[in-house]
Amino acid sequence: MKELFDLTGRVIAITGAGGVLCGAMAGALAKAGAKVAVLDLLEDAANKVAKKIKSSGGTAIAVKCNVLEKDTLESAKEKVIAELGEIDVLINGAGGNKKEATTSPDLSFFDLPADAVRFVFDLNFIGTFLTAQVFAADMAKRGQGIILNISSMASLSPLTKVMGYSAAKAAVNNFTQWLAVHLCQNYSKNIRVNAIAPGFFLTEQNRFLLTDEKTGELTPRGRTIIDHTPMGKFGQPEELIGTVMWLLSDASEFVTGIVVPIDGGFSAFSGV
């Protein structure tokens, strides 16, 4: 049974791995024996995660890249191959929302700046698309590989306030299915593409929406989320790991084109 989930020696590139959720994934995957490339726009954040992994005996490198600039993705890929070997797995984790693209009492839907919405859409969707183009090209040549996209609860039914983010993550789900079929039909049955849709995890991108900046108490939105989550809590990054290991290992070898909610039951609950 252990062999089914074995990731020893697999080379795994993770974008956004300088951040909270993908940083936790990077650490756990390195502990499982994978060689991890920590890709992020913020070099310091990537270095910090890679350093932590190395200091606990794992294998990791930090690589700066911008998922919106294809040339930086190409050079990041070359660096990973040169230092760790051919890439077995890509996790598309870079993403997030932006205050300027979020409706609020001070910013109505009618005043949402297109630039801010475009930024959020590009970061979450175009960033996933461009990174997949660059990394899947090698997977297509080798006839094997795994891609895991990071979607969100906002993709299944849109969340209030975050219109651009919801639309972008819905596009990520659709793209996950499209790419799974395309790579299988045209390149290899051994290339799989799946996504996870995490529920609500308290991180820097959503802290201002879920907790009060001054008191740290839940906002009405934070309270609504907890009330709508049968398990009655926000998720902890470590709670993503089991599902991620399943999707990246041979344990899921007949699984492609799916989006797995990891949400404490949020998406199953109608509210009554």
Ligand SMILES: NC(=O)c1ccc[n+]([C@@H]2O[C@H](COP(=O)([O-])OP(=O)(O)OC[C@H]3O[C@@H](n4cnc5c(N)ncnc54)[C@H](O)[C@@H]3O)[C@@H](O)[C@H]2O)c1
């Ligand atoms: N936190 C949640 O509750 C939650 C829920 C569902 C989905 N997600 C998704 O999970 C992923 C990780 O989110 P997180 O909560 O860990 O956020 P985070 O802000 O902690 O991490 C995101 C990382 O992406 C990096 N990044 C931003 N723009 C980039 C770019 N252009 N190129 C490369 N890297 C870039 C940032 O520097 C940061 O390190 C995101 O796709 C997010 O949308 C988060």
